[in-house]
Amino acid sequence: MRITFNGAAGGEVTGSCHMLEACGKRILLDCGMVQGSREAEARNLEPFAFDPASIDALVLSHAHIDHIGRVPLLVKRGFTGPIFAQAATCDLLPIMLLDAASLAENAADFANRDRVAGTPEIQPLYTRDDVAAAQKLLRPLPYEIANEILPGVTLRLHDAGHILGSSILELRASESPPRTLIFSGDIGMKGTPILRDPTPAPAADLIVMESTYGDRNHKDRAATVAELGSIFEKARADGGNVVIPAFAVGRSQELLYWFAEHFDDWNLAGWKIFLDSPMAAKVMGVYDHHTELFDTDAAKVWAGRIKPFALPNLHVSASVEDSKAINAVTGGAIIIAGSGMANGGRVRHHIANNLAKPNAHVLFVGYQAAGTLGRLLVNGLTHVKLFGADIPVRAQIHTVGGLSAHADQQSLVEWYAASPNHPPVALVHGEDSARNAFSTLLHDRFGTTVTLPQSGMTHDI
Structure with missing residues (x-):
């Protein structure tokens, strides 16, 4: 061999x-x-x-x-x-x-x-x-x-x-x-x-x-979940949007899981939650088709009042027009979009639309490979060139490693x-x-x- x-x-x-x-x-x-x-x-x-x-x-x-x-x-x-x-x-x-x-x-x-x-x-x-x-x-x-x-x-x-x-x-x-x-x-x-x-x-x-x-080592998961809650609390007080680059498979579904489990204690009812990823929406269908692979805790959450893939304020972007319409929301939006390293996909448009705003938050929840926009922002890049525009980085950048x-x-x-x-x-x-x-x-x-x-x-x- x-x-x-x-x-x-x-x-x-x-x-x-x-x-x-x-x-x-x-x-x-x-x-x-x-x-x-x-x-x-x-x-x-x-x-x-x-x-x-x-x-x-x-x-x-x-x-x-x-x-x-x-x-x-x-x-x-x-x-x-x-x-x-x-x-x-x-x-x-x-x-x-x-x-x-x-x-x-x-x-x-x-x-x-x-x-x-x-x-x-x-x-x-x-x-x-x-x-x-x-x-x-x-x-x-x-x-x-x-x-x-x-x-x-x-x-x-x-x-x-x-x-x-x-x-x-x-x-x-x-x-x-x-x-x-x-x-x-x-x-x-x-x-x-x-x-x-x-x-x-x-x-x-x-x-x-x-x-x-x-x-x-990653941060303790309980501490990570608490950190997520505090970020949303601060973002709500700031009045801006939260942009979360997330992979369509795995991380997007996990975030919706946490949103369902902490819907009340994170005061998520006051947000508009956007899943701007047609691919992630299709992936949710695969998850629903393979519930036999879920752990016992997931089965309990899926049986609860607030279900991860059917949050009452969840908006799934089915078209390019739906995605573009999110740009009109100047505050109170949690926007989950791909790709997870911000190196392509719809999330780059949302980053470009929010990065110069001091009350906006960009939240990275996974590994950022060298050379990607995500790694550059995590490392403290002060200006970004996106879609022909030079954009100053004024938004607050967060890295939550415990969700890896x-x-x-x-x-x-x-x-x-x-x-x-x-x-x-x-x-x-x-x-x-x-x-x-x-x-x-x-x-x-x-x-x-x-x-x-x-x-x-x-x-x-």
């Missing part, structure tokens, strides 16, 4: 993509989009480090774009094998990828308006037709059932507790001797609303493990510690500062052999 790291390695967090070779077969683990600066995202157009046609199967950990965003491109460039993922991930995937394809097509159309005669026409990364072709290859699987996906290669999915359908991948090869690889995907925090807690790490010969927060869908350092340690044999680890999906800190911690506490893969590195198991 051998693994080659082709993405989310070398200190990068996005672009998850790893190729496993076992029993004479090649299995790709994730095929995500590189996110961040324009230079980083331009790499998505580059050729894959392998021939897509040579891949026998693709296995997806979950439906975030940095883990699935290049799947249609893989198919477009020659991959024809099956795509295995948890059933909810299979339902979420076309929602996410059709949105990405639409953005790519619109960006190409816009760029071609200014194309100089005689120069090649700019093509989108992929189209909605490419998404449809990829969708036909999906093979939904349940949790905790071993399936032989290729001769000699067995796959078992475990709940990762990160977003709906997120999975820890356990791949076992019947070689001599047999070998087992665990790919953590993204591990969630215990107690995350709606979702069940992550399944503890099984025994393995190697764990390929995320390390996004390998160098820090990623396990923090202590939770990652606890997840790994549960593995019966404390196997070697390859740390991916983390900046170098996080990887280095977590590597030292694993070595000092468990004597673990830790590899910090660079992109293109091959590791024999």
Whole structure:
């Protein structure tokens, strides 16, 4: 068994993509989009480090774009094998990828308006037709059932507790001797609303493990919820709007969950709450279709007086006109919109409309990758250029880390510690500062052999 790291390695967090070779077969683990600066995202157009046609199967950990965003491109460039993922991930995937394809097509159309005669026409990364072709290859699987996906290669999915359908991948090869690889995907925090807690790490010969927060711990969840309440209280006193960049899958639904649970004590009845994300609205339908994946607390909230997806003052923007109309609301609005790192999508318009207002608040509730607008604002950027305008940053910027869908350092340690044999680890999906800190911690506490893969590195198991 051998693994080659082709993405989310070398200190990068996005672009998850790893190729496993076992029993004479090649299995790709994730095929995500590189996110961040324009230079980083331009790499998505580059050729894959392998021939897509040579891949026998693709296995997806979950439906975030940095883990699935290049799947249609893989198919477009020659991959024809099956795509295995948890059933909810299979339902979420076309929602996410059709949105990405639409953005790519619109960006190409816009760029071609200014194309100089005689120069090649700019093509989108992929189209909605490419998404449809990829969708036909999906093979939904349940949790905790071993399936032989290729001769000699067995796959078992475990709940990762990160977003709906997120999975820890356990791949076992019947070689001599047999070998087992665990790919953590993204591990969630215990107690995350709606979702069940992550399944503890099984025994393995190697764990390929995320390390996004390998160098820090999140604020206590109860303290985080209290902080959210205080931000809304201050924003209400200031009379401005609250803009919340949030991913359409996971974070948007979690926020609505907290709004339902604290509707009265946060005085939310006095706000207009906007979910300006048609994609997030579609995702809510997938959540409703997979209530069997909810934890017991979520079942109680869904049975309560105020239901998360049916708040009495919730307005879901179904059209561009609905989105634009929000700009007329000068105060008393909570606006949840994508993307979560403010690097694209409708939220950029809401940020542009509110950023110069001292009584406005911009609330970041998740990880902000290097080079994104979100990271720049969190780091104290004083002026932003958006839609051709230079906008001073006068709004109050908040970062609430305790809502992260990623396990923090202590939770990652606890997840790994549960593995019966404390196997070697390859740390991916983390900046170098996080990887280095977590590597030292694993070595000092468990004597673990830790590899910090660079992109293109091959590791024999």
